Every structure is written in C-alpha cells, then in structure tokens.
Amino acid sequence: MGWDPNVIPIDGATRQYRFTLGDKTFESVEIIQDRGADPLISRGGRIFKVKEVKHMDGKYVDVEGDKTHVLKDVWPDVKRTDEVKLYDRVIEDIRSTFGDEAVKKAKRHLLNPIAAGRLMVEAVEDQPHTERMRPMGLNLTHSHRLSLQMPV
Secondary structure, three states: OOOOOOEEEOOOOOOOEEEEEOOEEEEEEEEEEOHHHOOOOOOOOEEEEEEEEEEEOOEEEEOOOOOOEEEEEOOOOOOOOOHHHHHHHHHHHHHHHHOHHHHHHHHOOOOOOOOOOOOEEOOEEOOOOOHHHOOOOOOOOOOOOOOOOOOO
16 A cells, blocks of 8 residues: 555545556555555555545545455465466356356355456556666666664
C-alpha cells in the first residue's frame, strides 16, 4: 500500500482502500487478513472484503448493492504463476475430464475470479525486480553484513 498507484486510501477511513483493476473499481469494506504484509521479506499479501463501485457525479457509489467480493492484494514472485492462471487450468482440467456440468458444480465451491491484474505503471507491467520499483538502482555486486545487538 502506498506505492501502487492503483490502490489509494479512502479519505476519512482508517485502513480502507480503493482498488482499480482494469475497468473495475472496488472499495474495501473490511480487512480479512493482513499478517503477510508486515514481514520485511514477504509477498506483502493482504485480503479484503470489497464492494464494486463506480464514480458518478463526483462520488463513488455501489454497483451491486450489498454484494461483496474477496480481493487479494499481493506482490507475487516474478517466476510464480498467477493464481487466476492456475484457476483457469483447474477449470479446464475439470472440463476436459468430466465435462461442462462438472465445471458448473465445481464453480459453486470455488472463489471465482471477476477481475485480476498485475501492477501497471504508465501502461507497462511492473515487476518487483525492476529498477522502477527501486529508483536508486539495484547493486547486485556487493553484499552487506548487518550486525544486530540485543540490549542487555
């Protein structure tokens, strides 16, 4: 939270955010889980209950009434397959093995993606290892030793 221009804090709300994914916009209703966001080295995962909103007449309004969705905000490893692609593979495997009726049945028991995407900055997909994420540049030729001392 904070660097991604597609995630902005909602004015006047504590730890509530507005997410833009392609042509859809969501507002967080509550945080379901955010333990993965605190460690220094992690994928920074947070899971939110959200509602879809639309900007109309200078304000954001609910698109679907009280209907809510689950939104997972995470910085995946560059080599990791997106969860939506894995979901699509599972659904296709079910379809090719058991047919369309089995897919309908399986989807009743799974979270079904309605929007997904990677961080886009200036219409370019960004990755955690690029210099755009670290404006000072990456120096991979030096290692650093940290000495930690516990107070007595």
